[in-house]
Amino acid sequence: MLASALPRRWAHVQGVGRRAALAAPLFSPDEAELLVGAALLHDIGYSPELIDTGFHPIDGARYLRETGAPTRLVNLVAHHSCAYREAELRGLTGELAAFPAEVTPIRDALWWADMTTTPDGEMTTVDQRISEVQARYGPADLVTAFIRQAQGELVGAVERTEQHLQAAGIAHA
Numbered sequence: 001m002l003a004s005a006l007p008r009r010w011a012h013v014q015g016v017g018r019r020a021a022l023a024a025p026l027f028s029p030d031e032a033e034l035l036v037g038a039a040l041l042h043d044i045g046y047s048p049e050l051i052d053t054g055f056h057p058i059d060g061a062r063y064l065r066e067t068g069a070p071t072r073l074v075n076l077v078a079h080h081s082c083a084y085r086e087a088e089l090r091g092l093t094g095e096l097a098a099f100p101a102e103v104t105p106i107r108d109a110l111w112w113a114d115m116t117t118t119p120d121g122e123m124t125t126v127d128q129r130i131s132e133v134q135a136r137y138g139p140a141d142l143v144t145a146f147i148r149q150a151q152g153e154l155v156g157a158v159e160r161t162e163q164h165l166q167a168a169g170i171a172h173a
């Protein structure tokens with residue numbers, strides 16, 4: 001759904017999937033599958049045919065819910081990478097509330113995978129990623145305000161995941 005309409009986004013998503021697969025050994029086989037699945041689906045809401053609220057975590061989660069995707073996967077997509085803060089800025093907190101948030105190492109690993117992958121699907125650091133988002137959207141954009149507010153939580157999820165990776169001897173940089 002992204003490949004033809006939004007090839008760059010698709011490249012990003014595949015990179016996030018590769019990052020998630022790297023972290024998968026931290027989890028049980030079921031949770032590893034959930035993590036990689038959520039990584040590959042986290043930005044599906046950007047697909048032009050799915051745009052409804054215009055906020056991709058909600059549009060993607062609603063679509064996945066309709067298709068009968070597992071509830072945890074749907075909710076991980078709805079809340080990926082601190083979506084609640086951007087939902088606040090967009091006046092979509094009520095819509096997002098249909099999807100309960102989980103606060104777990106799996107969630108952290110998904111955020112880590114997204115926040116350490118460039119728009120082209122290459123590896124990066126969370127600090128570079130946040131700077132790149134601000135530069136790409138520009139100072140006046142809502143997304144720039146969002147990423148500034150979300151920075152602490154995003155970096156926290158990345159640091160926790162990288163500690164787990166390091167403890168497991170998984171090279172990630």
Ligand SMILES: [Fe+2]
Nearest residue numbers: 042043056080
């Ligand atoms: Fe996203």
